[in-house]
Amino acid sequence: MNKKTSSFLWNFRQSNLNICPFGFSSIRTMMKGDPLELHKSKITYQNSILKNCLFFDSLQKPQSSVRFFCQGTLVFQLEGNKIQKRRLNTLTSTSFGKLLHPRRLSFDSQCFLVSDTTPQLAVDELKKMMVPTENDLSPKEKQLDFVKQKHLINHCNSMSDVLDIFSKFSMFSSCTYFITMWKIAKNMSEDQKRFERQLLYEHPAFNQLCYQVMKEAKIVKLQQLMFTLYALIKIGIPQNTYLVQVLLRVVQERINECDETCLSVLSRTLEAMEESKNVDALRAGLRLLVDKQIWTIEHIFTLQTMMKCIGKDAPYPLKKKIEVKALKELDKFSPVNSQHMFGALAALNHRSLLLLNKCSKMVAANIHGCPFWMLMSILQSCRDLQYQNLNLFTAIADYVTTTFDMWKMKQVLSLLNVFEALRFRHIGLMDLFLKKVLDISQSLNQKDILCILRIYASLNHVNECENQQFLQVITSALNTYLPKISSSNLLKAMYWFCVLKHFPQELFNQLFQENIINELLIPGAESEKTEYMLHRVNACLELDNISVLKSTAVTLKESSSAPSPSNVEIESVLLNLLEDKRLFLKNVQLPHNYFVDFELRMDSKRSQVFPVSEADEFMAEPDIFRVALLCVPRSAFCFGTTHPRGGLGMKLRHLKALGFHVILVNTGEIKRLDMNSAMTFLKNKIFSQGAFSTTPGFSA
Incomplete structure (x- = not known):
């Protein structure tokens, strides 16, 4: 009897399993809502066996679907x-x-x-x-x-x-x-x-x-x-x-x-999904699997897809292992593999200079035919990784310049925007784009105008032949948006015009209205930046000899900004070179919240440095000059050049108006040298051959 009972129960259980392959608990979940949970069921079945019968009985009933077709089908x-x-x-x-x-x-x-x-x-x-x-x-x-x-x-x-x-x-x-x-x-x-x-x-x-x-x-x-x-x-x-x-x-x-194909498809899937418990668990499992199978992966694209998926949070040993694997496969890299490696490294947040340099060389050599989205991806990845390669940037800019007519203006503007973030100034491309702007100025919207103005001001780019016409066209295009431009955008536009030494009166008159100034000076997240720009605009009105607009300047309280951090290493080198600390002043404050790192007094032949107190007695003599020694980081210059960027260019212009001769010292360059080499470097900067020019200037 017991055998028959157990046999009956076993058969009954098997029949239930055949009816419900997922089990009763799974069917209960499915019956309460459809697989996509798009429609909620109005009936909840308590008895799982009855529910199964109803479920499969409902499948036998005819169902209809209304499908619509156009006439003539x-x-x-x-x-x-x-x-x-x-x-x-x-x-x-x-x-x-x-x-x-x-x-x-x-x-x-x-x-x-x-x-x-x-x-x-x-x-x-x-x-x-x-x-x-x-x-x-x-x-x-x-x-x-x-x-x-x-x-x-x-x-x-x-x-x-x-x-x-x-x-x-x-x-x-x-x-x-x-x-x-x-x-x-x-x-x-x-x-x-x-x-x-x-x-x-x-x-x-x-x-x-x-x-x-x-x-x-x-x-x-x-x-x-x-x-x-x-x-x-x-x-x-x-x-x-x-x-x-x-x-x-x-x-x-x-x-x-998972084999290699499964790893590739899973990586692409997880990359497209939002974070959740199941996705995070799968991503963690994928990292363990990649760590285990990394040396058996044969295809570069599979490796790059997995790099994008496992993400920035992957442990550093795994990132290093992936880098070693990629370096071993370098001889198999195609130009397309090299292009995609930038995005993969950026997604992994791993800055491998050896990989980036090798891929940059291959991309630069095979740049022709590269689509716009790939160029943008490469440049944005370089920005995210803080990687700069002059040959790569030049190759991309040269390619766009030679094929300029096949690109849309929005595309070129996007590329210039990323180049600006990378501090790269390509004279040929920027001049060509400037000429194009003169032809299409009427079709530019406010966002485009402000973007163009910021790029050219930030890189301090001036075209000798057409600069004035370009600035006038941009001013005219921006004037059409004056009634609806925001106060912050108006201030930014005016600041960028000042960097380019252009002073449109209509914008000044609107900016210095009392209600706009009061709105800008309201404390907020960007109040410090706003205050800085207002001081610089005021300085331009007074130091750039704009008599027509001087009356429009507003009175601002003194800025609370402090001088740049003391350059202890350069001060030590300067003291060893001059052997007398009375021969220079440090952290000198000037009008309009300008600071000079070191001030010297020298003769016109740049052969002798005078003590500051003694030189003050002879300041009336024309052959005694005030020399400003500015210690600036590498980021103050356009990448790969000694061309000063916007803020530094304006400061040099104003220091010249205040009667200074300026010597620029790249702090990153001098800090890499030992004391003797640094002294030689600084001596060449200060005591250079020849005399100062008759008008104050600067030496870089």
């Missing part, structure tokens, strides 16, 4: 061995047949929807490709299933068409349908994808396909499962849906089965 319907043709009117609904078990879905009749313009040849081909139901297939014919299915799917024009085929031919793997949907959707616009997704959710076979994908997740090939998950994310299925989360969990369980 033809329906080709198979009746017997002949295809009957009839025309549909606008807003025609087609009823679908029974939805059976997920593996046995079929229609009562087989229907293909073809436009009126479809040639007869395509109709004949469809007839030949009609696939019989699974029961009618011989073993040899079943081997051709995949080939026939692949050809049949080529005739789908939408994701809903794929679901129609799924409903007809249920013998194909469910994963293939989502992969096919992604292949169709990737050529659509965002609006088209949104509309197609809505039709997808409303299709009666959609939930069935979702259930079938979850059912097969543990038994299909991992590579196919990875592509399915990637397809779901790229189609736009919400990440927090039950379907996606189930697949994520299954991938976690099977992650040790």
Whole structure:
């Protein structure tokens, strides 16, 4: 009796498992909401067995779907061995047949929807490709299933068409349908994808396909499962849906089965997903797997995809291991591999100078034909990694200059914007763009004008022939936006004009209105920067000899800004060189909140330095000059040159107006030298051959 009872219970349990392959707990979750959680069920079943019966009974009931077609669409319907043709009117609904078990879905009749313009040849081909139901297939014919299915799917024009085929031919793997949907959707616009997704959710076979994908997740090939998950994310299925989360969990369980292709697809999938517990767990698992399999990876693109996925938070030993692997594969790098390596290193936040230098050399040598988005990606990655390479930047700028006519103005402006962030000034490209601006100034919007003005002011770029015309055109274009320009943008524009030594009266008059000044001086996050710019604009009005505008200057309180940090190393070198600390002053404050690091008094032949107190007695003599020694960082110059950038250029101009001769000392350059070399370097700067020019100037 006990044996019969146990046998009965075992059979009963097995029958329940056959009915519910996911188990009762999983069905309970699925029945409370659909796989995408797009519709909430109004009924919650308490009894799991009753629920299973109701669930599968509901699958047997006919369901209908309303599908709309334009007038003139033809329906080709198979009746017997002949295809009957009839025309549909606008807003025609087609009823679908029974939805059976997920593996046995079929229609009562087989229907293909073809436009009126479809040639007869395509109709004949469809007839030949009609696939019989699974029961009618011989073993040899079943081997051709995949080939026939692949050809049949080529005739789908939408994701809903794929679901129609799924409903007809249920013998194909469910994963293939989502992969096919992604292949169709990737050529659509965002609006088209949104509309197609809505039709997808409303299709009666959609939930069935979702259930079938979850059912097969543990038994299909991992590579196919990875592509399915990637397809779901790229189609736009919400990440927090039950379907996606189930697949994520299954991938976690099977992650040790990953080969190189699976690693690549999983990396691309996680890169496109938002952070969540399951995504973070998978990313952590991927890092462990990459650490284990790094030496077996053969393809460079797989390595780069994984670098982008594992991200900035990856442990440093893993980043170093990836760098070593990439260096070992350098001889296999193609030009495209070199281009993508910049973005991969930026995503990894790992600044490998050896890799970057090698890739820069290859990119520069094969720059022609490189698309705009790749140029932007390379430059933005260089900015993120704080990497500068003069040959690379010059090659990109030369390429854009020689092919200037094939680029849109927005594209060139974007490139110049990144070049400005990298402190790179390409004279040829900037002059060419300046000339183009003169022709299209009427089509520039406010954002473009401010961007152009900031770039040219920051890099302190002046075109000797057309600079004045350029500034006047930009001023005229900006004047049209004066009624609606914000106070902060007005101040920035005026500051950039001052850097370029251009003083448009209309902008000054608007800026120095009492209400605008009061608005700018309200304490806030950028109050210190605003105060600095106002002081510099005021200094320009007084020191640049603009008699017409001097009366418009406003009275500002003294700035609380302190001088730059004391340059102890340079002070020590200067003291060893001059052997008397009375021969120089340090941290000298001047009008308009200017500071000078060191001040010297010298004769016109630059051969003798006078003590400051003694020189004061002879300041009336024309051969005694005030010399300002400015210690500036490398970032104060345009990259690869001694050309001063905007703020420094304005300061040099104003120090000249205050009667100083300026000597610039690059602090980064002198700090790399020992004491004797530093003394020689500074001696050459101060006691250079020849005399000062008759008008004050500066030496770099």
